[in-house]
Amino acid sequence: MFNRFKEKLSGFKDSLSSKIQEKVSKAEDRVSAGKKEKPSKMLEAETETLEPRSEPERAISKPNNLEPAKSNKSEEAKPKSKFSLFQKAKSLVFEQEVVLEEKDLEEPLWALEMALLESDVALPVAEEIVKSVKSDLVGAKKKIGADTGELAETSLRNALVDLLSRNHLDFDEYVQTAKKPVKILFVGVNGTGKTTSIAKVAKYLQDNGYSVVLAAGDTFRAGAIEQLEVHAGKLGVKMVKHKTGGDPTAVIYDAIEYAKAHNKDVVLADTAGRLHTNINLMDQMRKIVRVTKPDLLIFVDEAIAGNDAVERARLFNESVPIGGSILTKTDADAKGGSAISIAYITGKPVLFLGVGQTYGDLVKFEPNWLVDRLMGEAEA
Helix, strand or coil, X not given: CCHHHHHHHHHHHHHHHHHHHHHHHHHHHHHHHHCCCCHHHHHHHHXXXXXXXXXXXXXXXXXXXXXXXXXXXXXXXXXXXCCCHHHHHHHHHHCCEEECCHHHHHHHHHHHHHHXXXXXXXXXXXXXXXHHHHHHHCCCEEECCCCHHHHHHHHHHHHHHHHHHCCCCCHHHHHHHCCXXXXXXXXXXXXXXXXXXXXXXXXXXXXXXXXXXXXXXXXXXCCHHHHHHHHHHXXXXXXXXXXXXXXXXXXXXXXXXXXXXXXXXXXXXXXXCCCCCCHHHHHHHHHHHHHHCCCEEEEEEEHHHCHHHHHHHHHHHHHXXXXXXXXXXXXXXXXXXXXXXXXXXXXXXXXXXXXXCCCCCEEECCHHHHHHHHCCCCCC
């Protein structure tokens, strides 16, 4: 899982390590040279240029003394460093540290952005991550001899956890507090594991003490009703169905009424797979939403689809606003881009990750769980 992401990440760490080592080498040379003098004298020499000089001294130091206005303008145009020479010298001499500046991070951050894009992270998401890492690293102090890889990984980990924690929704808490029956509608394109995901969520809810009703709302695809019926039989849950070609809105409405009459906690409704470009099926979906008023509309797609999954989620969200996503086949995903990007792009949380074929192979989404595996800090 996510092997490609881990591999690409090494380029960022190597680039940052190389830049810091270059900076450290220069620093060590200066420290070595400074041993011939007292540290205070060295520090005094380092900070001497920071002392304001008198007008005569300025005049002497400028060979072209006839154009002071032009010279002053040029000096003002130069960007001022965030860190004074005094601060850098103090860290170098007394604390044996180097201070990371923006210019030190240009190449490593470029390597990081390329690594993210090559891992199928969407461009605006990659830019947001790079921006966060840059903000964290600029001004950071690197102890001479300390592990650079740890510095890089910690910064990236913080950026990823922060990004993935936005718009987070605790599914368990949501179901517990929502008015019963909780109506959950599943949407997505064909062949992404939507029906199997419904069965996995049903098992997850059963394991947490909830009663479930399934609605066979995919009346369009041959065999879809039978497929969900097999899952219902294995799980021992009620399934409401109509004949193939029937009105899916009516099926889901009947399932909701059954749940109300029999005090069931949750209704999980299947729908036909569709592309956002299929006008008739999207109109049908809007009708289902309008009539049944689902509490939560979940978009299902494959993690291995990468940016395609992210784009489809965005387009579905524009047509029928989703409440969250489930990514299937995460166990086969080498890149991790869709898992990182989809919540940021849609503004809606990832709720579950499918990690296998059995009913129990459904992981409730937690930012730290995902980041541990992206960074190679836990077994996939």
